[in-house]
Amino acid sequence: MSNELEITQDINNKFTAQQARGLNYEENLLWEKERSDHSGVDLPVPEGSAVRTGLPERTEDIGLPQVSEPQVVRHFVKMSTWNYSIDHGFFPLGSCTMKHNPRLSEKLACLAGFAHIHPKQPESTVQGALKLMYELQNWLAELTALPGVCLVPAAGAQGELAGMMTIKRAHELNNQSQRKIVLTPDSSHGTNPATAVMCGYELRVISTKDTGRISIEAFKEALYATSDDGSDIAGMMVTNPNTCGLFETNIKELADLLHEAGGYFYCDGANFNALVGKIRPGDFGVDVMHVNLHKTFSTPHGGGGPGSGPICTTVKLAPYMPVPVVGMKNDTYCLQWEEDRPETLGRLKGFNGQFAIHVRALSYMMSCGANGLKQVAEDAVLSANYIFSQLKDDFHAPYDAPCMHECIITDKIQKDTGVTTIDFAKALCEYGFHPMTVYFPIVLSGTMLIEPTETESKESIDRFITVMKKFAEDIKSGDTEKFHSFPLSTPRKRLDEVIAARNPVLRWSCN
Amino acid sequence: MSEIKFTNEHECIKIDGDVAWIGITKYAQEALGDVVHVELPEVGKQLKKGDNLAVVESVKTAAEVYSPVDGEIIEANVDMENNLELVAQLVSEGGWIAKIKISDASQLEGLMDEVKYNEYTENLD
Numbered sequence: 008m009s010n011e012l013e014i015t016q017d018i019n020n021k022f023t024a025q026q027a028r029g030l031n032y033e034e035n036l037l038w039e040k041e042r043s044d045h046s047g048v049d050l051p052v053p054e055g056s057a058v059r060t061g062l063p064e065r066t067e068d069i070g071l072p073q074v075s076e077p078q079v080v081r082h083f084v085k086m087s088t089w090n091y092s093i094d095h096g097f098f099p100l101g102s103c104t105m106k107h108n109p110r111l112s113e114k115l116a117c118l119a120g121f122a123h124i125h126p127k128q129p130e131s132t133v134q135g136a137l138k139l140m141y142e143l144q145n146w147l148a149e150l151t152a153l154p155g156v157c158l159v160p161a162a163g164a165q166g167e168l169a170g171m172m173t174i175k176r177a178h179e180l181n182n183q184s185q186r187k188i189v190l191t192p193d194s195s196h197g198t199n200p201a202t203a204v205m206c207g208y209e210l211r212v213i214s215t216k217d218t219g220r221i222s223i224e225a226f227k228e229a230l231y232a233t234s235d236d237g238s239d240i241a242g243m244m245v246t247n248p249n250t251c252g253l254f255e256t257n258i259k260e261l262a263d264l265l266h267e268a269g270g271y272f273y274c275d276g277a278n279f280n281a282l283v284g285k286i287r288p289g290d291f292g293v294d295v296m297h298v299n300l301h302k303t304f305s306t307p308h309g310g311g312g313p314g315s316g317p318i319c320t321t322v323k324l325a326p327y328m329p330v331p332v333v334g335m336k337n338d339t340y341c342l343q344w345e346e347d348r349p350e351t352l353g354r355l356k357g358f359n360g361q362f363a364i365h366v367r368a369l370s371y372m373m374s375c376g377a378n379g380l381k382q383v384a385e386d387a388v389l390s391a392n393y394i395f396s397q398l399k400d401d402f403h404a405p406y407d408a409p410c411m412h413e414c415i416i417t418d419k420i421q422k423d424t425g426v427t428t429i430d431f432a433k434a435l436c437e438y439g440f441h442p443m444t445v446y447f448p449i450v451l452s453g454t455m456l457i458e459p460t461e462t463e464s465k466e467s468i469d470r471f472i473t474v475m476k477k478f479a480e481d482i483k484s485g486d487t488e489k490f491h492s493f494p495l496s497t498p499r500k501r502l503d504e505v506i507a508a509r510n511p512v513l514r515w516s517c518n
Numbered sequence: 519m520s521e522i523k524f525t526n527e528h529e530c531i532k533i534d535g536d537v538a539w540i541g542i543t544k545y546a547q548e549a550l551g552d553v554v555h556v557e558l559p560e561v562g563k564q565l566k567k568g569d570n571l572a573v574v575e576s577v578k579t580a581a582e583v584y585s586p587v588d589g590e591i592i593e594a595n596v597d598m599e600n601n602l603e604l605v606a607q608l609v610s611e612g613g614w615i616a617k618i619k620i621s622d623a624s625q626l627e628g629l630m631d632e633v634k635y636n637e638y639t640e641n642l643d
Contacts, residue, residue: 508555
């Protein structure tokens with residue numbers, strides 16, 4: 008590679024472009040470009056006008072970099088080319104369901120009647136928007152078999168919080184406040200235990216080490232550890248399929264045992280993509296779950312969001328959900344608040360959730376249709392199993408059995424050569440792929456969690472497989488050194504993660 | 519005389535009379551990779567066996583260190599916060615994270631000695 012593309016670092020640790028070639032742009036910060044005689048727009052200095060905002064008048068400079076409009080436009084366009092998104096290429100980030108965002112959904116979300124309304128408008132003027140939310144609630148209720156739906160939560164984690172707060176509210180109003188413990192397996196998403204603790208619950212972890220699944224024995228042990236009948240258990244939080252890409256085969260029996268003990272079953276819907284249209288969580292005993300619209304229902308995320316995490320509950324738990332909920336009265340759509348739902352835990356967020364995302368999600372559901380959604384799950388599972396079947400002889404496969412929508416391999420075969428999971432992730436960047444999820448789930452060492460989704464073509468999946476196989480072959484033949492320097496062709500090269508984590512530089516300064 | 523014991527969660531413990539010095543094993547350090555942060559417990563905190571004692575964060579993951587016994591934290595290794603290389607030292611030297619005054623010495627009985635622990639880690643994934 009030519010030296011002309013190399014980037015030097017000056018003593019102040021600022022990157023300075025020597026030269027750029029082709030589409031390899033280097034780009035400085037706006038602060039480094041600014042000149043006092045540049046400005047975006049020249050406006051005359053206003054004379055004799057009083058400040059009428061009623062707010063204190065700013066007397067100092069606002070302190071923004073002074074740059075011209077073309078400079079600003081080019082700056083951000085160049086920066087955008089450094090980003091990697093699902094619109095660039097394969098993005099197999101496990102448990103994230105990075106799938107294509109259909110442009111039809113974008114188009115519908117931009118319709119003036121959806122895009123230009125305000126949540127404070129009178130309900131009579133936004134009947135169409137309310138109808139859309141009502142329809143979305145019904146679709147989610149049907150797909151989950153959980154008829155209580157609240158669209159408010161603005162992300163998956165907030166959905167989890169809303170769901171667990173709903174459970175807590177139900178226990179409190181039913182004199183069950185002695186229930187203080189939440190069960191969760193060690194393979195669960197990190198947000199699950201975090202949510203339980205945020206709600207004031209104590210956590211009890213169920214070990215899944217041997218099989219990657221929750222066994223009845225381990226579950227019973229956790230359920231009855233501190234009481235004979237589980238009367239101190241508030242509930243359990245389980246992701247199904249779990250983060251090992253495995254369906255929890257005992258799920259109905261676990262749910263029955265939990266219900267017998269008086270606990271509620273919270274299901275993390277992050278992996279709903281594997282099940283949608285095929286089975287319904289309410290049918291395997293779930294009491295409340297959140298659904299990541301930005302995963303399963305294909306709305307943008309990963310920097311392009313916002314996310315949206317509606318919750319779906321049983322009839323029994325529905326009264327306790329947050330408000331507002333969209334209802335119908337005399338053929339008119341309306342928002343139901345505390346006065347309509349006296350047992351609600353209250354409001355969780357301003358207004359009604361991420362409405363523009365609701366539009367995209369319903370658009371996706373309706374354009375797929377019931378049969379199309381079934382095929383979503385089928386193709387997602389097929390893609391993951393195809394990758395798994397092609398890679399399981401080159402990499403260690405801890406669970407050598409068909410997976411759901413994502414599969415796990417590890418670096419066990421390669422790690423003694425010094426090439427480990429992080430090196431595979433960095434090498435994938437060099438080959439133009441977003442890496443898979445690495446070192447998660449944490450129940451195994453050196454995990455690589457791969458989720459291709461149903462929207463990847465066989466060609467792009469095959470290219471990924473070919474590259475991964477090439478890595479394994481290179482290592483086998485002793486060609487390991489390069490793995491420690493990848494990526495070489497990206498705008499930023501291999502970062503020193505230890506220094507970055509120990510001494511993060513979080514603010515730019517001119518010195 | 520002090521002795522070193524091990525847990526199956528990869529804590530190593532130096533038993534010094536009624537005080538236990540807690541660190542993490544070499545196996546745990548290798549699995550974690552470079553440590554970037556250690557969250558120490560507060561002195562005076564009462565812990566039950568199995569409670570979280572500290573968090574060791576690496577570039578890969580954040581791992582919890584559990585208390586092997588009931589007891590009270592009598593000292594935390596504040597030097598470790600600024601010198602993370604200490605995590606890699608022997609528990610009996612700079613590698614201890616905290617010292618606990620043991621309430622119930624019988625809880626030490628189930629712990630492994632070095633030979634047993636090495637056998638245990640050899641059979642791990």
